[in-house]
Amino acid sequence: MSATALGPSEKASGLGKARNYARHYWWFIVPCAVVVLATILFPWGFTLFMSVHDWKIGGGREWVGMANYQKLFTDERFLSSMLRTGYFTALAVILPMLLGTAAALAFHRKFPMRGLARTIFILPMMATPVAVALVWTMMFHPQLGVLNWLLSQVGIPPSLWIYDAATVIPTLVIVEVWHWTPLVMLIVLGGLASLPVDPYEAAKIDGANAWQVFRHITLPLIAPFLVVALIIRAIDALKAFDTIYVITQGGPGTASETINIFLYLQAFAYYNMGYASAVVVVFFIIILALAGLLLWTRARVKEI
Amino acid sequence: MRVKKTLGDIGFGFAVVVLVSPALLVFLWMLSLSLKNELDNTAFPPVFIPTEPTLDNFRQVFERNDFFNYALNSIIVSFSATGLALLLGVPAGYGIAKMKATKAAVVILIARITPGLSYLIPLFLLFQWLGLTGTLTPIVITHLVITVPIVVWIMMGFFEGLPGELEEAALVDGATIWQAFWHVAMPLAKPGMTVATILAFIFSWNNFIFAMVLAGRETRTLPVAVNNMLTFEQVSWGPLSAAALLVTAPVLILTLLAQKQIVAGLTAGGVKGG
Numbered sequence: 343m344s345a346t347a348l349g350p351s352e353k354a355s356g357l358g359k360a361r362n363y364a365r366h367y368w369w370f371i372v373p374c375a376v377v378v379l380a381t382i383l384f385p386w387g388f389t390l391f392m393s394v395h396d397w398k399i400g401g402g403r404e405w406v407g408m409a410n411y412q413k414l415f416t417d418e419r420f421l422s423s424m425l426r427t428g429y430f431t432a433l434a435v436i437l438p439m440l441l442g443t444a445a446a447l448a449f450h451r452k453f454p455m456r457g458l459a460r461t462i463f464i465l466p467m468m469a470t471p472v473a474v475a476l477v478w479t480m481m482f483h484p485q486l487g488v489l490n491w492l493l494s495q496v497g498i499p500p501s502l503w504i505y506d507a508a509t510v511i512p513t514l515v516i517v518e519v520w521h522w523t524p525l526v527m528l529i530v531l532g533g534l535a536s537l538p539v540d541p542y543e544a545a546k547i548d549g550a551n552a553w554q555v556f557r558h559i560t561l562p563l564i565a566p567f568l569v570v571a572l573i574i575r576a577i578d579a580l581k582a583f584d585t586i587y588v589i590t591q592g593g594p595g596t597a598s599e600t601i602n603i604f605l606y607l608q609a610f611a612y613y614n615m616g617y618a619s620a621v622v623v624v625f626f627i628i629i630l631a632l633a634g635l636l637l638w639t640r641a642r643v644k645e646i
Numbered sequence: 647m648r649v650k651k652t653l654g655d656i657g658f659g660f661a662v663v664v665l666v667s668p669a670l671l672v673f674l675w676m677l678s679l680s681l682k683n684e685l686d687n688t689a690f691p692p693v694f695i696p697t698e699p700t701l702d703n704f705r706q707v708f709e710r711n712d713f714f715n716y717a718l719n720s721i722i723v724s725f726s727a728t729g730l731a732l733l734l735g736v737p738a739g740y741g742i743a744k745m746k747a748t749k750a751a752v753v754i755l756i757a758r759i760t761p762g763l764s765y766l767i768p769l770f771l772l773f774q775w776l777g778l779t780g781t782l783t784p785i786v787i788t789h790l791v792i793t794v795p796i797v798v799w800i801m802m803g804f805f806e807g808l809p810g811e812l813e814e815a816a817l818v819d820g821a822t823i824w825q826a827f828w829h830v831a832m833p834l835a836k837p838g839m840t841v842a843t844i845l846a847f848i849f850s851w852n853n854f855i856f857a858m859v860l861a862g863r864e865t866r867t868l869p870v871a872v873n874n875m876l877t878f879e880q881v882s883w884g885p886l887s888a889a890a891l892l893v894t895a896p897v898l899i900l901t902l903l904a905q906k907q908i909v910a911g912l913t914a915g916g917v918k919g920g
Contacts (some may be wrong), residue, residue, distance in 0.1 A: 366823055367740075367741040367744045367745045367823065368741065368745070369741070370737040370738060370740050370741030370744075370827070371737070371738045371741040371742060371745075371747075371750070373734050373737070373738070374734040374735055374737070374738030374794065374798065375738070375750075377734055377790060377794060378753055378757075378794065381765065381769070381787060381788070381790055381791050381794075382753065382756070382757050382760075382765070382791060383753070384768070385764065385765045385767075385768040385769055386764075388768035388771075388772075389764060389767060389768055392767070392768065399771075444665075445665050448658070448661060448662055448665060451658070453658070453659070453662065457905070459662055459665075459666050460905075460909070461901070461902060461905040462666050462669050462670055463665060463666055463669055464901070464905070464908070464909070464912075465669050465673065465898060465901060465902075466668075466669050466672070468848055468852075468897055468898065468900075468901040468908070469673075469852075469894045469897060469898060470851065470852045470868075470869055470890075470893050470894040470897055471852060471854060471869075472852075472854045472869040472870075472872055472873050472890075472893070473676075473869070473872060473890035473891070473893045473894040474672065474676075474890075474894065476872065476873075476876055476886060476887070476890045477672060477675065477676045477679070477887065477890060478672075479876070480679065480883055480886075480887070481672075481675065485690065486688055486689075486690055486692070488675060488692045491690065491691050491692050520668055520669070520672065524669075525912065528909060528912050528913050529913065531913065532913035577758075577759045580761075581761035581762075583761070583762070583763065583855060584854045584855065587854075587855075588854075588873055588876070602761055602763060605761075605763055605764075606763055609763070609766070609767050609770075610766075610770075610859055615767055615771065618767055619767055619768075622761075622763070622764040622767065625761060625764070626760065626761075626764065629759055629760075629761075630759075633759060
């Protein structure tokens with residue numbers, strides 16, 4: 343890494359030579375690459391290795407081939423956690439996308455105190471998830487919680503929120519929407535900031551109304567940004583963990599046990615490391631498949 | 647026409663209030679809970695403005711001297727993980743930008759989409775085997791999984807955007823590429839480094855899962871400690887809210903102070919930890 347390691351002969355170089363330097367820049371990357379290999383790629387290799395073993399902490403390990411995977415696809419608990427994850431993800435993607443886009447359109451306009459309003463709006467995504475989850479838990483309290491009091495003020499019967507299997511997932515979605523709508527807003531806002539002015543002036547001359555302008559000019563132009571936001575949000579919703587774990591730990595019963603919670607329990611509550619590794623592999627394939635599908639959609643949208 | 651415009655403005659103002667209020671109200675409620683005594687906190691209908699504002703809840707949190715221990719752990723972990731990430735990630739971002747090796751960034755993207763838990767199983771076993779459990783080292787190392795990709799991603803984009811002429815001039819004058827990096831590119835990249843530092847620090851500070859699995863009694867970080875308050879103790883809303891507020895306050899203040907850089911960094915990369 344040091345200057346002398348590169349040798350004095352390379353010091354006297356012309357402009358043309360500077361380009362030939364390219365491979366020397368490897369030395370800038372090597373230390374980081376080593377750490378990335380150790381902390382990101384090594385776990386991947388090791389996980390694949392573990393997933394074909396019956397591996398319990400404290401017990402031995404035994405090669406079992408694909409048995410962990412076979413067990414996974416007959417495990418009722420895992421299959422229902424997949425369904426739950428799908429339900430949670432669908433809601434936790436659609437709502438932030440709609441709200442975040444609306445918010446971005448609002449923050450794209452100029453108005454007094456816009457900077458302050460935008461800062462407050464993005465605070466949730468910077469706040470510590472555990473701390474916020476604790477406050478939400480208190481707000482969901484069926485007897486003393488502030489949310490049931492608010493409902494009673496507008497004449498809606500109280501809800502059991504996280505304490506009822508039927509409402510627990512939509513309730514957790516509320517927290518997720520609150521938390522991550524700002525990220526969608528920021529990405530879409532970045533898209534709006536990059537829009538050209540000309541089509542809008544042309545539309546003004548042609549007498550288009552606000553909705554027509556949005557539908558036929560803004561929406562097609564920000565579509566690539568919407569897809570980026572969609573991919574990021576979908577992946578983040580799939581792997582949501584902190585708030586679900588802190589608020590319900592997968593309960594009541596297993597009513598909010600998503601794949602990630604199931605994975606956590608298998609690995610660190612039951613210490614089934616081999617089985618949990620198989621869950622990781624399947625989970626990662628699901629995430630990659632979803633990302634791939636969304637990228638493919640994006641390519642299709644571009645063609646049209 | 648003018649009336650219609652005024653009505654539109656009022657409607658728009660109302661919409662902005664509706665957009666901002668969920669964020670504002672949750673934080674205000676957190677503050678309110680932390681400043682009220684137990685009587686106010688368990689009252690129904692809820693008391694919004696404390697009848698007798700009190701700092702007792704905060705005093706209770708501070709009197710448990712392990713709070714300072716956990717705060718110190720959090721500070722050590724987040725500062726080390728951010729510092730190491732800058733040391734490794736800034737040169738790497740520079741190298742990737744110079745070599746136009748953007749394909750290397752795929753690894754960063756994989757890190758971004760992988761659930762944090764999947765690193766934990768193999769690393770947990772590795773740390774056990776190395777005998778490192780019960781120290782802060784494994785927690786710092788796992789936090790690199792969050793901070794390094796953020797730094798590399800932001801710096802890569804930043805160095806790509808810098809004009810290369812200045813460094814090339816330095817190289818013509820006989821500087822080594824290391825000198826060109828240190829004396830020419832680095833000073834220009836300070837704004838990028840600020841953004842990378844802030845975001846890496848915040849997402850490391852907020853991280854819960856790595857420390858929850860890896861930390862022993864003495865090595866908990868603040869998010870883990872505050873979660874344990876909920877699980878293992880008789881729940882008392884005042885101290886719990888006070889603790890939650892103390893955990894997230896540094897991050898919220900940092901966000902308010904550096905909102906411009908944070909917005910710029912997040913808009914560019916869509917980065918998020920964990």
